[in-house]
């Protein structure tokens with residue numbers, strides 16, 4: 486059986502990642518593909534328990550380094566139990582946030598040494614790397630207004646100051662620039678339908694999907 490594909494959605498809060506992920510999954514399923522939709526932090530029972538610790542409570546509850554280690558503990562469990570088995574059986578895995586969120590949130594915006602993050606990627610991700618990463622780019626003010634309007638939102642990251650969110654945006658754009666073969670920037674400051682069209686044409690072009 487042929488290996489599946491691994492697509493990740495990245496970007497700041499309220500950029501429309503979760504909205505668009507559902508739409509991409511529906512399109513891929515309509516083509517008859519086996520799709521696993523998942524998210525981080527979380528995506529497996531153990532990782533979801535860690536998610537509770539990381540996303541709730543005071544903004545300074547964890548230092549950036551502690552947060553990095555919690556994210557990577559969760560990520561390893563998610564990879565072992567969900568992502569790798571799905572790719573191995575030929576499924577397309579579509580994941581709402583992945584390793585680039587650690588680079589941007591805990592690294593670029595939080596100040597964790599990029600060398601620590603690079604070492605974790607090497608030992609914890611091993612060969613589980615996205616085939617395609619869509620980076621949703623969006624002015625943080627609009628994104629935060631969208632995200633905080635949602636009922637029941639987990640607010641720990643949303644509550645950080647605007648300068649944090651500006652560094653976050655720059656961090657994601659720097660990743661896209663450094664790895665253009667893997668990453669594509671999506672202009673998320675548009676209607677849901679227009680963003681959906683950008684996502685679909687990018688997936689078709691990069692992963693040779695027919696449709």
Ligand SMILES: Nc1ncnc2c1ncn2[C@@H]1O[C@H](COP(=O)(O)OP(=O)(O)OP(=O)(O)O)[C@@H](O)[C@H]1O
Pocket residue numbers: 496497498499500501502503504505631632635673675676677678680
């Ligand atoms: N293109 C759009 N135009 C207007 N509103 C949108 C658009 N895309 C999503 N929204 C709305 O904005 C809110 C945030 O969208 P969504 O939850 O998809 O963002 P997200 O990137 O997943 O955020 P988070 O990082 O916080 O999970 C939702 O209420 C959604 O319905």
Ligand SMILES: [Mg+2]
Pocket residue numbers: 502503504581
């Ligand atoms: Mg979301």
